[in-house]
Amino acid sequence: MKVSTGWLADYISLEGVNAEVLADKITAAGIEIDGVERRNKGISRIVTGYVKSKEKHPDADKLNVCIVDVGQDEELQIVCGAKNVAAGQMVPVALVGAKLPGLDIKKAKLRGVLSQGMICSAKELGLNDKLLPKELQEGILVLPEETEIGQDIMKVLGLEDEVLEFDLTPNRSDCLSMIGAAYEVSAILGRELSLPKPEEEIVEISGAAGNTISVQIEDEAYCSHYAVRYITGVKPAASPLWIQNRLMAAGVRPINNIVDITNYVMLEYGQPLHAFDADKVEGGMLSVRLAHAGEVLTTLDGQERNLEPQMLVIADGVKSVALAGVMGGLNTEVTAETVSLVLESAKFDGGTVRKTSRQLGLRSEASLRFEKEVDPKSVIPALNRAAALIARYAGGAVQQGIVQAGSDDVEEKVLTLSLDKLNRYLGTDLSMLEVKTLFSRLHFPYGDVTQGLIEVKVPTRRGDICYDVDLIEEIARLYGYDNIPTTPIEGPTTPGALTKPQVLRRELRRLLVHGGYQEVLGYSFIQPEQGKLFPAFSEGGHAVSLAMPMSEERSILRTSVLPQLLDIAQYNANRRQSDLALFEIGNVFFTDEEQLTRQPRELPVLSLLLSGSSSVKQWNVAPQPVDFFDLKGALETVFAHLGITESVSYVGDSPEGYHPGRSASLYLLGNEGRVKIGTMGQIHPELQRKLDLEDTYAAEIALAPLYEAAQSRLQYRELPRFPGMERDIAVVVESSVPAGDLLALIRENGGSLLQSVQVFDVYTGGKMESGKKSIAISLMYRHPEHTLTDEEVGEVHDKVLAALQQSFGAELRK
Structure with a gap:
């Protein structure tokens, strides 16, 4: 909303308050001012002048020599090239020494003829010439005939004015009017308000309007109040210059006195009005009703609109004549031949106007105000104000009485x-x-x-x-x-921080990305068949079906992330991108109920996928395909970072969906015993063939147990100051004994002296007895405070060997 300070001063004194100060005060009170626009773009020494004569330039066909009276002792000779300049016109004249935007006026000779100034166009004066009639956009600005000679153009065109740009939030529609803005400024400055009194300004003539026109509202849910006045003897012409100036300051193009006055009052009161040519209204009545199916209306912009039954229209006894609250119809347009008016003011339902405007793609200043709900108490005052101005400036005679339907009786x-x-x-x-x-x-x-x-x-x-x-x-x-005083915060405060799961989730992402993995984000929805592929987390549970799925492929909540990682791998493989290292940290969902009655369970998981080669092809190194141990190494890196390596064990129990001989389940030893936390291994060969994938490895780990078991802080250890003592052993055990169980037993019996234990060789076949295998293990012993002796190490080492022999029947290989 553009608010002219010159116009605002009609209602409230702005003495001692310039536009910048006023803008700051309004902004501080809650309505942001986007900017202050000065209508004077840097002009001076421009006055009004009367063109007494116009003659062709003797040496230039496109130039004219004009004699102009500017109210000084001598008349001025001015050479002008505008096509529309003519004798008898009142025009703005830039005197010698005048300043225009980007131009200084000097006495000059044009093709040998002296020119003592310049006759100006609107654009040369810094005005927005697009707001002027088309005939004045490319020529000089022609002023009204009654303009006095020699006046400062600043006062004539209102260029001393400054305009505030109100950036209104949707709730402050009251300031979509000059009077609303005046109420706001009055409250901020604490100054008295002086508003128009249209009921005192209007002069009615004999003849009741009710005998000429009638109105009705078919449904007051769409229009609570509809009122009209009947005006005769109007003479459409140009508006007074002061009205045109104020409209242009508000960004509205003047058209003629009738339309300009309705726009003026709309800007003043925030109440849109519309004037119908009374002679084009058939049946002597106007009705507010919903459009009929298939009804068509050509609006004032010349566009034919196909109306729908939910759109509100104004209709006479035969046809629709306006889109209520949006735009009038071309069939009742006020033209130069109009002599009688039906002037309308109403309170239309904002929601109905908004739907109509949006559906037709037709926005107007009227619809903008109706959408935000106009003041129901402004319907009659705005109507009277416009009628009084039309009577004064368009020669109209206002018939007695207001013809209305509905009421403005709204309870405050x-x-x-x-x-x-x-x-x-x-x-x-x-x-x-x-x-x-x-x-x-x-x-x-x-x-x-x-x-x-x-x-x-x-x-x-x-x-x-x-x-x-x-x-x-x-x-x-x-x-x-x-x-408002600043009050210190009282009571306990908690410093903001990430939760332990949030911290660990971020660390895992960073760790895997630095390890060469790419993070992906998949849909939370999958197809039912995919939900059966990897049931490790949902065993004994049920998938959650969507009530309104997007498609069959997205009809259940995922019970595993792996099917979508496989889809991504297939998509890339089809595009010759088979070397993949992917991960996703997301949630899986399932329920223990056959019919869902409560919130399903939601588990955070870490899912990994490897395929293709683990290294790029080079001239001196053959590419190595990924295998089970590449995947296991990635998991162990994660477990080591969380400080739980020694608590995790692997059991080759062939989880569903994986290769029977190249897969394992993972278990975590915690306070409540050993808990299954996930699965890993090569994807089942049949599934690989179905998806046309090379050997692909995947893992899925539940994160909640890891969050609970993970060390919350990094543990730093002092560098060893004393040498360690290494012992290697090779033990023969049954082929079914997992190496991880041997390592766990060694750690348990090695006590505080055992610093590390690692498998470095596994041997089967050859001379090895059938059903047996040899596992070579390196043990490192160290004491933090002294050098170990053979006796100290031997005592602990013998204990380890005895435990291996007792628990697994292990024999030292000779």
């Missing part, structure tokens, strides 16, 4: 406000007198209820105020946000 909201609550919310110590003073500045009537309570009547123009907290906000912004 009455809210009760507690002084104690206000001060408690704002942290202030305002007295009741101060609060009443602020409500007086807002022009909100009030009355006492009991001690500390005040009853406030909210004007209908402020539809945004519904509760007592809204009143508190009004007090706060008028009192001044800067005046």
Whole structure:
């Protein structure tokens, strides 16, 4: 909303307050001012002049020599090239020494003829010439005939004006009008308001309007009040210059006195109006109704609109004549031949106007205001104001009476406000007198209820105020946000930080990305068959079906992330990208119920996928295909980072969906015993063939147990100062004994001296007895405070060997 300070000064004194200061005050009170526009773009010494004569230039066909009276002792000779210049015109004249945007005027000779100034166009004066009639956009600006000679053009065109650009939030539609802005500025500055009194300005003539026109509303849910006045004897012509200036300052193009006055009053009151050519209204009546199916209306912009039954229209006895609240119809347009008007003012339902405007792609200044709900109390005042101006500036005679349907009898909201609550919310110590003073500045009537309570009547123009907290906000912004004291925070405070799972999740992402893996994000929805491929986490549970799936491929919540990683691998393989290292940290879902009655279970998991080669092809190194141990190495890196390596064990139990001989389940030893946390291995060969994939390895690990078991802080150890003692052993055990179980037993019996233990060789076949295998293990012993002796190491080592022999029947290989 563009608010002219010159126009605003009609309602409230702005003495001593320039536009910048006013903009700062309005912004501080809660309505942001986007900018201050000065209509004077840097012009000076421009006056009005009368063109007494025009003659062709003797040496230039496109130039004219004009004699212009500018109210000085001598008339000026000015050479002008505008096509529309003519004798008898009032025009703006830049005198010698004048300044125009980007141009200084000097006495000069044009093709040998002296020119003592310049006759100016609107564009040369820095005006937005697009707001002028087309015939004036490319030529000089022709002023009204009644303009006095020699006047400063700044005053004539209102170029001393400054315009504030209100950036309004949707709740402050009351400031989509000059009067609404005046109420706001009056409250901010604490100055008196002087508003128009259209009921005193209008002069009615004999002849009741009700005998000429009638109105009706078919459904008051769409229009609560519809009123018209009947005006005869109008003479469409150009508007007075002061009206044109104010419209252009607001960004509205002047058209003629009738249309300009309706636009002027809309900007003034925020109440859109429309004028119909009365002679084109058939049947002597106007009706507010919904459009008929298949009805067509050509609007004032010349576009043919196909109407639908939910759209609200104004119709006469035969046809629709306007889109209610949006735009009038071309069939009742006011033209130069119009002599009688039906002037309309109404309160249309904002939601209906919004739907119509959006559906037709037709936005207007009227629809903008109706969509945000206009003040129901402005319908009649705006109608009277426009009628009075038309009578004064368009020669109209206003017939007696207002013809109306519906009513503006809207009950004003009455809210009760507690002084104690206000001060408690704002942290202030305002007295009741101060609060009443602020409500007086807002022009909100009030009355006492009991001690500390005040009853406030909210004007209908402020539809945004519904509760007592809204009143508190009004007090706060008028009192001044800067005046509200700063109160230290009381009570316990908790420093913000990431939770342990959030920290670990970020660390895992960083760890895997640095390890060469790429993170992917898949859908949370999969197809039912995919939900059966990897049931490790949902064993005994059921997949959660979507009530309204996007498609069959996305009809259940995923019970495993691996099917989608395989889809990604297949998509890349089809595009000759088979070397993949992918991971996703996401959730899987399942329920223990056959019919879902409560929230399904949701588990966070880490899923990995490897395929192709583990290294790129080079001239001196053959590419190595990924295998089980590449995947296991990635998992062990994760477990080592979390500090739980020794608590994790692997059991080759061939989980479903994996290769029977190249897969394992993972278990975590915790306070509650050994818990299964995931699966890993090569994808089952049949599934690989179905997806046309090379050997592909995958793992899926539940993160919740890892979060709980992980060390929350990194553990730093002192570098060893004393040498360690290494012992290697090779033990023969049954082929079914996992090496991990041997290592776990060694750690358990090695005590504090055992620093590390690692398998470095596994041997089967050859001379090895059938069903047996040899496992070579390296053990490192060290004491942090002294050098170990053979006796100390031997005692612990013998204990380890005895435990291996007792638990697994292990024999030292000779």
